[in-house]
Amino acid sequence: MEDVLDLYAREYDPSRPVVCFDERPCHLISDVNDRLPTEPARLARYDYLYTRHGTINLFGVVEPKTGRVDFEVTERHTKLDFAFAMKRLVDELYPQAERVLVVLDNLATHSKGALYEAFEPTEAHRVARKLEFHFTPKHGSWLNAIELEFAALTRQALDHRIGTSEELERVVGVYGKLRNERGRPIDWAFTSETARAKLSRLYPKKPTDQT
Template structure:
């Protein structure tokens, strides 16, 4: 926890940016009947019945100090998908950075082993040399600022029926562009000192002789 909080307190460094990363599932839902269009004094109406169209996954990258986020919609979230996201992070999103500090949780696919499973050893090592993982503690995913972005995404974009992955990508991209244009970010105030005071029960008790 303190490792993550300490990095959040660091000033912005373009050579070693901090990027929060996570993923969330998304259910695809279609209509069984054509919605009725809105009329004066009456909003558009949807039938309560719907059709399940399967599920997919949304990976999220969030750089709070630059008010920037990027979302990537995939069909699933296997270890290979995580490895491809890390390759995309270092080569596509931050090719000029010396080291990327990635905040993420302890999901079993979030590991260096995923890169060796996906790429040849030389490529896996090349990517890992550019990344330093900072894991949130167990039951401490709230420490990852990308969770705030996923919450906003759920309320502002995913609060309607989206029937297929192509439409989802379109909607998510539009939301991402608007948030980046508005420079929306997280004003993080919880510090290491706050943790030591408010979460003192989580610390071992030291007895001085």
């Protein structure tokens, strides 16, 4: 926990950006009947009936110090999907960085080994050398700042039925563009010192003095 919190407390360094990564499922749902449009003094109305079109994956990245976000829609979230997401992080999102410090959870697919399953060894090694993983503790996914972005995205952009992956890409693309234009960093106030005070029960107890 303190390893992740210390990352958030670092001074901003564009050559070694700290980014938070995770994925979340998105259920594709469409209306059965056409919606009734808005009218004066009346909101738009829609039928409670809907059609499911399966589940799709959404990768999310946020850089807490700058507020920069990026979202990518994929069919699945396998090891190969993770590997390509990490390559994109290195080559497209942060090509000038010496190393990207990534906060993520301990999901089985989140490993540098996935790079060697997706790419030739030389390419996998090149990408792996630019990545430094920092894992949140078990049951500590709330320490990953991307969860704040997913919550905001859900409230502000995914609060309606979305039936296709193309529509999902459009919605998260618009949200991401507006978020990046505003450029508001995340004000992370929970520090290691705060943790030691509020979560003292989780720390090892000091041995009692023997007389």
